[in-house]
Amino acid sequence: MVEEIDDGRRAALSRAQVLRAALALIDAEGVEALSMRKLGKALDRDPMRLYRHAASKNELLDGVVDVVLSELEVPPTDNGDWEAVLRRSARAFRAVALAHPNVVPLLVTRPLATPLAMRPLGALRLLESLLELFVEAGFDHRGALHACRLYIGFLYGHVLNELQENVQNPDETDELLRLGLYLLPAREFPRLRELAAELARYDGERELDEGLDVILAGLREHLEAGSATAS
Numbered sequence: 001m002v003e004e005i006d007d008g009r010r011a012a013l014s015r016a017q018v019l020r021a022a023l024a025l026i027d028a029e030g031v032e033a034l035s036m037r038k039l040g041k042a043l044d045r046d047p048m049r050l051y052r053h054a055a056s057k058n059e060l061l062d063g064v065v066d067v068v069l070s071e072l073e074v075p076p077t078d079n080g081d082w083e084a085v086l087r088r089s090a091r092a093f094r095a096v097a098l099a100h101p102n103v104v105p106l107l108v109t110r111p112l113a114t115p116l117a118m119r120p121l122g123a124l125r126l127l128e129s130l131l132e133l134f135v136e137a138g139f140d141h142r143g144a145l146h147a148c149r150l151y152i153g154f155l156y157g158h159v160l161n162e163l164q165e166n167v168q169n170p171d172e173t174d175e176l177l178r179l180g181l182y183l184l185p186a187r188e189f190p191r192l193r194e195l196a197a198e199l200a201r202y203d204g205e206r207e208l209d210e211g212l213d214v215i216l217a218g219l220r221e222h223l224e225a226g227s228a229t230a231s
Contacts, residue, residue, distance in 0.1 A: 013043065015053040019063040023103070026064060030102050034060070062120040065110050068103050069122030071096050074129035082137040083216050087209075089130075090155055094208055097159040104163060108156050127152075138223055147219050154215050162204040175200040 021043050025034055036057070040047030054060035074089050097104050110120055117124075127148060134144035175196035176182045186193060 013045065013049075013053070015063070016067075018043065018050055018053040019060075019067045022060055023064050023067050023100070026102050026106075027100055031061070031106060036060075061106055062110060064103060065106050065120040066122035068096060068100050068107065069120070069126055072122075072126060074126065074133055077133065077136065080137070082133055083220070085133060086151060086216065087212055090151075090208060090212055091205075093155050094159060094162075094204070097163070098204075101163050104159055108160065138227060140226060143222060143226060147222075150215060150219070154211060158204075158208055158211060162202075162207070165202045165204070 018039070022034060022039055025039060025042055034057070036047040036050050039060075040050055043050070054063055072089065072092055075085060077085050097107070107123075110123070130148045130151065131144050134147045135141070139147055176193065178200055179196060181189075181193050181196050181199075184192060192199075
């Protein structure tokens, strides 16, 4: 761990402290608010000294992604129930995402246009754990990669959708007013207006479980078909 050399009057900062402070700033004000200047002010340090812990803002953002993803763990299967592990991991991912909603776009976009080996280590560790899980479950190498992409893509899509489920007027009892759907032209958006009551009853946890039912059923069928072909 890289540590800042201080002048003796204050304890030296660790990289972990810098990243935690960056995460706290993003949680409070959003990614756009993060800068070395504001981070230095939050830590009561000269911003230039923070470059010892992150050479650029991009490196700082990758570090924040690592901190958030370090809260996740894909446990090994003791009884071979890989589906139960994926359900627990999905719920844990959702909990982390809801705890750090301003970081969710980083989780999705930081790997963009970046070679695999240069992505945040937290993202790579998650991928490695999932690959190990799928291979141990019996998927071949191509199938394990496909399963990882499908599973991770579903999780990212779900949390992004859930975070967009905002209610315009929580105190209103009429669904069209609560969701602001009354602002939409009735002739252009009849289905959205028709589904106002269902949209207002959105349950992120239930939607996650129902989506996992579909994803896991498809993966199970793919695994069973591959086993039948191999035999």
